[in-house]
Amino acid sequence: MSYQEKVTQWYKELQDKICAGLEVEDGQASFLEDNWSRPEGGGGRSRVIQDGAVFEKGGVNFSAVHGSLPDNIKRALGVSKSEFFASGVSIVLHPKNPWVPIIHMNTRFFEIEGETWWFGGGIDLTPIYVEPIHAKSFHSELKSTCDKYDTEYYPEFKKWADDYFFIKHRNETRGVGGIFYDRLNNKEWTELFDFNKEVGETFLKAYLPIVKANRNKEFTDQNRNWQLIRRGRYVEFNLVYDKGTKFGLETNGRIESILMSLPNHASWPYNFQAEEGSAEYETLQKLKKGIDWV
Amino acid sequence: MSYQEKVTQWYKELQDKICAGLEVEDGQASFLEDNWSRPEGGGGRSRVIQDGAVFEKGGVNFSAVHGSLPDNIKRALGVSKSEFFASGVSIVLHPKNPWVPIIHMNTRFFEIEGETWWFGGGIDLTPIYVEPIHAKSFHSELKSTCDKYDTEYYPEFKKWADDYFFIKHRNETRGVGGIFYDRLNNKEWTELFDFNKEVGETFLKAYLPIVKANRNKEFTDQNRNWQLIRRGRYVEFNLVYDKGTKFGLETNGRIESILMSLPNHASWPYNFQAEEGSAEYETLQKLKKGIDWV
Numbered sequence: 001m002s003y004q005e006k007v008t009q010w011y012k013e014l015q016d017k018i019c020a021g022l023e024v025e026d027g028q029a030s031f032l033e034d035n036w037s038r039p040e041g042g043g044g045r046s047r048v049i050q051d052g053a054v055f056e057k058g059g060v061n062f063s064a065v066h067g068s069l070p071d072n073i074k075r076a077l078g079v080s081k082s083e084f085f086a087s088g089v090s091i092v093l094h095p096k097n098p099w100v101p102i103i104h105m106n107t108r109f110f111e112i113e114g115e116t117w118w119f120g121g122g123i124d125l126t127p128i129y130v131e132p133i134h135a136k137s138f139h140s141e142l143k144s145t146c147d148k149y150d151t152e153y154y155p156e157f158k159k160w161a162d163d164y165f166f167i168k169h170r171n172e173t174r175g176v177g178g179i180f181y182d183r184l185n186n187k188e189w190t191e192l193f194d195f196n197k198e199v200g201e202t203f204l205k206a207y208l209p210i211v212k213a214n215r216n217k218e219f220t221d222q223n224r225n226w227q228l229i230r231r232g233r234y235v236e237f238n239l240v241y242d243k244g245t246k247f248g249l250e251t252n253g254r255i256e257s258i259l260m261s262l263p264n265h266a267s268w269p270y271n272f273q274a275e276e277g278s279a280e281y282e283t284l285q286k287l288k289k290g291i292d293w294v
Numbered sequence: 295m296s297y298q299e300k301v302t303q304w305y306k307e308l309q310d311k312i313c314a315g316l317e318v319e320d321g322q323a324s325f326l327e328d329n330w331s332r333p334e335g336g337g338g339r340s341r342v343i344q345d346g347a348v349f350e351k352g353g354v355n356f357s358a359v360h361g362s363l364p365d366n367i368k369r370a371l372g373v374s375k376s377e378f379f380a381s382g383v384s385i386v387l388h389p390k391n392p393w394v395p396i397i398h399m400n401t402r403f404f405e406i407e408g409e410t411w412w413f414g415g416g417i418d419l420t421p422i423y424v425e426p427i428h429a430k431s432f433h434s435e436l437k438s439t440c441d442k443y444d445t446e447y448y449p450e451f452k453k454w455a456d457d458y459f460f461i462k463h464r465n466e467t468r469g470v471g472g473i474f475y476d477r478l479n480n481k482e483w484t485e486l487f488d489f490n491k492e493v494g495e496t497f498l499k500a501y502l503p504i505v506k507a508n509r510n511k512e513f514t515d516q517n518r519n520w521q522l523i524r525r526g527r528y529v530e531f532n533l534v535y536d537k538g539t540k541f542g543l544e545t546n547g548r549i550e551s552i553l554m555s556l557p558n559h560a561s562w563p564y565n566f567q568a569e570e571g572s573a574e575y576e577t578l579q580k581l582k583k584g585i586d587w588v
Contacts, residue, residue, distance in 0.1 A: 034565070048564045057564060169543045232556070239533035240543065249463045249534065256565040262526070264563055268556035270342045270351060271328070 003117065003189060004085050007109040008064045010193075011089050012045070014107070014200045015062040018091065019047055021204040022060070025211055028053035031060065036254045040067040042085075046257040049093075050264070054100065054215050058093035059260030069112075070251075083113040088121075089200065090244065092261040098227035099214035101127035101134070101175065102234060103207050104261070106244060107200050109193075117189070119196045120182040122157075123203060124165045125210075126175030126234060128227045129279055130286040132293065134210045135176040139293040141206035142179050142199075149195045157181045162289040167237050172287040174237050226280050228267035235266050297411065297483060298379050301403040302358045304487075305383050306339070308401070308494045309356040312385065313341055315498040316354070319505055322347035325354065330548045334361040340551040343387075344558070348394065348509050352387035353554030363406075364545075377407040382415075383494065384538070386555040392521035393508035395421035395428070395469065396528060397501050398555070400538060401494050403487075411483070413490045414476040416451075417497060418459045419504075420469030420528060422521045423573055424580040426587070428504045429470040433587040435500035436473050436493075443489045451475045456583040461531050466581040468531050520574050522561035529560050 001009070019031045029052030037043030044063030049055050064087035074082060088108030095102065107121040125138050139158070146153035157179035165174040179199075184192055238245050238261050248258035274280035295303070313325045323346030331337030338357030343349050358381035368376060382402030389396065401415035419432050433452070440447035451473035459468040473493075478486055532539050532555050542552035568574035 050564055057562075059564070169549055228559075235529060236533060236553075239530060255463055259530075259562060260564055262562035265522075265559065265561050267559050268351075268553065269558055270344055270353070270554055271550040 003109070003111065003193075004064075004087070006193070007087050010197060010200075011062050011064070011087055011107070011109075014197075015045065015047065015060055015089050018089075018200075018203055019060050021208065022049065022055070022058070022093070025208055026052040026054045029055065034257075036257065038065050038067075038252075038254070040065075040252070042066045044254065044257060046254070046260065048260055052096075054095055054097070054211060056094050056096040057260075057264040059091065059257070061090045061257050061260065063088065063090075063257070073247075073251075077112075079112045079115055081112050081115045085109075085111045085113065090261075091203070094231065094263040095211070095215075097215055097217060098128040098219050098223040099217040100211055101125050102231070102263075103203075105200075105203050107196055109196070116185065118183040118185040119192050120184065121196060121199055122161060122164070122178065122180035123199065123206065124161055124175060124178035124180070125207075126230070127283070128223070128230050130176055130283045132286075134213070135291075135293040137209060138176070138178065138206050141202055143294055145198050145202045146179065148198065149191070153181075153195075154179065159290075165237070166241075166289065167233060168241070170233065170236070172233075172284065173289060174234065174287075176286070176291070176293060177289075225267070225269075228265060229269065229272055231263040231266040232268045235262055238262065297403070297405065298358075298381070300487065302381050304491060304494075305356050305358070305381055305401070305403075308491075309339065309341065309354055309383050312383070312494075312497055313354050315502065316343065316349070316352070316387070319502055320346040320348045323349065328551075330551065332359050332361075332546075332548070334359075334546070336360050338548065338551060340548070340554065342554055346390075348389055348391070348505060350388050350390040351554075351558040353385065353551070355384045355551050355554065357382065357384075357551070367545075371406075373406045373409055375406050375409040379403075379405045379407065384555075385497070388525065388557040389505070389509075391509055391511060392422040392513050392517040393511040394505055395419050396525070396557075397497075399494075399497050401490055403490070410479065412477040412479040413486050414478065415490060415493055416455060416458070416472065416474035417493065417500065418455055418469060418472035418474070419501075420524070421577070422517070422524045424470055424577045426580075428507070429580075429585075429587040431503060432470070432472065432500050435496055437588055439492050439496045440473065442492065443485070447475075447489075448473065453584075459531070460535075460583065461527060462535070464527065464530070466527075466578065467583060468528065468581075470580070470585070470587060471583075519561070519563075522559055523563065523566055525557040525560040526562045529556055532556065 029049050031047040031049045034046045042065030046061045048059045066085045068082045091105045093103050105123040111117040143154040161177040161180035164180045325341040325343045328340045336359030340355045342353045360379045362376045385399045387397050399417040405411040437448040455471040455474035458474045
């Protein structure tokens with residue numbers, strides 16, 4: 001099998017496994033599938049869950065697309081050939097209960113045919129209320145996966161996530177971060193593919209324990225309002241800064257698959273100020289770069 | 295008085311008049327004022343109304359700022375000197391009742407000291423349900439103001455608004471448009487200032503009749519849901535395309551004043567499809583460029 005066949009097969013398997021795991025956890029709603037194809041080449045399998053017991057809205061999307069890169073993107077990537085292939089899985093889940101964090105993962109393989117290839121990816125956690133115990137367990141799972149391959153990975157990719165998942169105009173991180181990496185091709189293909197696979201396999205292990213711990217926790221109207229505000233910040237990040245979203249909007253991607261990352265409900269009250277000492281205030285103090293959660 | 299003093303005084307007056315007119319119409323809520331200053335020079339007077347009888351959230355902001363332009367902005371503007379002055383009024387109102395359209399106006403004066411100056415502005419209407427009778431009255435008011443100064447203005451600025459207030463990734467206009475113009479300096483300063491003032495004076499005349507006609511119209515849950523979806527599109531436009539928002543986020547503007555344009559509540563259900571023949575479907579057919587509303 002070619003690299004492209006191998007990654008495509010694996011990403012489809014990963015999508016299946018993650019959807020199955022999330023459906024079991026939700027226990028009420030199922031993923032609905034939309035298959036789509038792209039006129040310029042390739043397509044995808046979008047799977048969306050809505051109005052579940054745990055998940056208010058979420059998507060687990062697989063895609064494998066190919067075609068010819070426009071000149072501006074070639075320049076930005078520093079490549080000379082045009083024929084590209086890209087495949088991956090993208091996930092965003094917006095839970096109902098404000099005590100269950102929003103989660104995001106993207107894992108991808110990119111190839112410029114006859115020239116170069118690389119792996120990229122990231123997982124980050126966006127709690128509505130930051131609970132250090134969960135941030136710690138989440139980061140520990142990521143670190144343990146990274147450490148199996150290279151002990152430099154976790155510190156480097158953790159910092160990269162802090163810098164990437166940052167809402168500059170608010171001067172706050174999106175959540176407690178995680179790992180982010182891109183253009184990884186400085187080792188054998190098979191080794192990097194294995195690493196990429198293992199990051200994908202870490203998703204449920206890192207996330208489900210937090211879901212289980214908090215899914216039935218009681219919450220107040222104040223908690224729900226804060227959740228809607230934090231989701232508004234999530235929208236700000238995705239529409240203003242996220243590179244994948246920008247790339248999708250600029251290259252005629254399938255809009256509803258790209259914007260499945262946006263929550264069903266979000267809110268922007270004017271000039272919300274958390275009261276000093278409140279749980280919301282404490283969370284804001286923890287939305288900073290450089291915190292060692294492990 | 296210098297140009298700068300004249301426009302600053304006028305924009306403050308305009309803010310006062312518009313806030314007074316909107317408060318009378320709302321009849322329940324008042325504008326709250328936040329004064330702010332910008333470390334680099336100047337400041338503003340933000341006025342926000344929330345939870346009114348008519349207006350769920352809205353802002354009428356005055357600002358007058360000055361300082362030194364960064365090189366990339368100088369290049370983009372094609373100017374050689376750095377010292378700038380910018381003043382204006384920005385308005386976005388999100389009504390409660392889905393039958394009352396969202397309204398936006400921006401009117402501004404910009405000067406590069408010792409080099410050049412120009413006026414810019416725009417008003418556009420975003421109905422949740424497009425009603426041609428209201429689109430017609432709105433555009434007729436704008437046309438009548440434009441025609442007093444130059445009969446070329448309305449056709450040119452109406453087309454400019456269609457092109458500007460366009461959500462490219464959705465292939466739909468934000469609403470029924472209005473007028474948009476920028477870098478207007480091809481006539482005497484006084485004449486253009488008068489035109490700019492009269493556009494500002496047109497705001498209440500063009501908008502309040504529509505508010506009055508629809509503010510007490512009954513609405514269903516379906517109407518409200520569609521309103522939340524259309525507000526989601528409004529958020530997409532403002533965060534992805536709007537130049538004023540981008541400029542503000544990139545130049546360390548006051549975030550809560552810039553993002554007062556975002557609604558208190560918005561929604562992104564996955565892949566909403568309006569049923570053929572429904573009122574939502576009919577509205578989508580009218581979110582196109584080039585419709586002659588007058």
